[in-house]
Amino acid sequence: MDFALSDEQKQIKEEVARFAENEIEPVAQEYDVEEKYPWEIIDKAADAGLLGAHIPFEYGGADYGNLESALITEELFAVDPGIGLSLTSTSFGADAIMEFGTEDQKERFLEPIPTGDAIMGAAISEPDTGSDVSSVSTQAEKDGDEWVINGNKMWITNGSIGDYYVVLCETDPDAEGRYNGFSQIVVESDRDGFEADKITGKLGIRASDTAELMLNDVRVPEENLIGNRGMGFLQQMQFFDETRTAVAAQGVGIAKGASEAALSYAQEREQFDRPISDFQAIQHKLADMHTRTEAARMLTYKAAWNVDQGEDITQLASMAKEFGSRVAVDVANEAVQIHGGAGFVNDFPVERFYRDAKITQIYEGTTEIQKNIIARELLGKGY
Amino acid sequence: MKVLVTVKEVAAVEDEFEIDGTAIDEAYLEYDLNEWDDYAIEEGVQISESEDDVEVVSVTIGPERSEETIRMALAKGADRAVRVWDDSLEDAEMLDVEAKTNLLAAVVEEEEPDLVLSGVQADDDGFGATGVSLADEVGFEWAAVVNDLELDVEGGVASVRRELEGGVEELTDVDLPAVLTIQTGINEPRYASLRGIRQAQRKEIKPMTLDDLGLSADVAESDLEIVDMYEPETESDATLFEGSPDETAGQLAEVLRDGGVGQ
DSSP states (O other): OOOOOOHHHHHHHHHHHHHIIIIIGGGHHHHHHHTOOOHHHHHHHHHHTOSOTTSOGGGTSOOOOHHHHHHHHHHHHHHOHHHHHHHHTTBTTHHHHHHHOOHHHHHHHTTTTTTTSOOEEEEOOBTTBSSOGGGOOOEEEEETTEEEEEEEEEEEETTTTOSEEEEEEESOTTOSSTTOSEEEEEEETTSTTEEEEEOOOOSSOTTSOEEEEEEEEEEEEGGGEESOTTBHHHHHHTTHHHHHHHHHHHHHHHHHHHHHHHHHHHHHOEETTEEGGGSHHHHHHHHHHHHHHHHHHHHHHHHHHHHHTTOOOHHHHHHHHHHHHHHHHHHHHHHHHHHGGGGGSTTSTHHHHHHHHGGGGTTTSOHHHHHHHHHHHHHTOOO | OEEEEEEOEEEEEOSSOOEETTEEOGGGEEEEEOHHHHHHHHHHHHHHHHSSSOEEEEEEEOOGGGHHHHHHHHHTTOOEEEEEOOHHHHTOSOOOHHHHHHHHHHHHHHHOOSEEEEESSOTTTOOOOHHHHHHHHHTOEEEEEEEEEEEETTTTEEEEEEEOGGGOEEEEEEESSEEEEEOTTSSOOOOOOHHHHHHHTTSOEEEEOTTTTTOOGGGGOOSOOOOOOOOOOOOOOOOOOOSOHHHHHHHHHHHHHHTTSOO
């Protein structure tokens, strides 16, 4: 058993942390308040070669695995979750193309990601399709050598600023079995009939773009189908281990950022003629926050490492995701408490962490769904 | 063309630390790439990006731990690296300018670079002399505290701008081969890209011992001895002018004039 990060992994962490501190931290509050997409930071990250970490080498990426991606996510989210998500999400949906795409699709859709020339997304959720993914109602019908797509997609990350999306559609409504008859099709945002509505007023991760997509008779060439027709849902399912581990890493990042901010504030803030870190009530909070953050980190690294070994880790990924997001919410809450009144306004980053943390318990499968999965696996009940 | 960039892993102390005799306890030290050397690497990599057939070789003197630092030079675009270390260097209390000069001179003889870039000074011991001393030893031309560089590869000339005291700058041409000591601000050092970090793991860091360089253990002998180590007393002396800009501007001007800054 080896608990140490390699030199290479340490270098990744250090360099990403340096970028986050120099380039993101000074502007994080501004993008949060104005709820605007951080184009300027995306450009800088593209120049610095920090985008598309897991895109294969031959398509311009660094070919990094889930553990390295988790380290990157952690460091970015520890400084600002909204901009962090904007940076890590430019390749959302790329997994499907990497695994099931043709050579032509890989060149078209993967190569522009690490250079920052394109931003992509994955479009699964719909207004009436949240946790019950198999109820997707967006239809794709074959017409000659084109797919004609109709339907609405909801809560789509990068929805109003992206260049193309891997859209989960129903292509064969008559297929037998709950999980059959769906397909993944790439839809470019400049196609006729594609419309996106930016969703504003979010509680947190406000720099990250979220939109509703409206697809009205959008025609895409048949070669935009990813993998096999009718297998889209099952193809999609394969990446839940990856995506849940990634959200676990987001939670760890938020907990790290919040617990470190609380530690430094507690040493600076003086009451009753001494720093509040001298009080045992505060010390115990800090001890608990840092301990739980470390526990979430170990669970996340273990999940990420196992995914990289090619293991099927449904239960572990759900444990990491559920625990990591819960720790993020709890630690951010305590960080605000330690800051007192100062934590209730956005002069300090903990106010942002408090709001940003909540989404990690909701997206990529809610806490409740994760617990269902863990219990299902424990009890051997299958799907 | 070959560019040799000398880099050093420097020690930085934490805010609170303890001095143990003539050294600072290891527990309070963190190691990082010397800030000036980061600019030297960037300058070397920029040359390799703008000119054809340029090899950038990075060299450091340090224990195995320093590979992490020199690996960052490789991640930023240096082609390969040389790390000089030896048990007899490990035992030395300090490596002075003369020792480093001799070690680096042996590397220069081995590599035969056209241009050597070094940081103006190291952030820890701060001698600020190794680059120029190396030039003298190997018989290269040199320019110190360079904050702008134009290279004419075919003509074999480096046109440099040097920072002198009192805000004065000097423009001068230096014939290659040369050693230039690089000042911060000459460029904007890049972040190591993820791809670069990945690729750097496969680049060569060649370990070289004193034997490999044809040197004997007495290279580390020094006429210098550290006799004391203490924290300098700090004092602050700030004058705050309060009032309207009309009143305070005159007061500030007076202080500047008395201090010899303004006329």
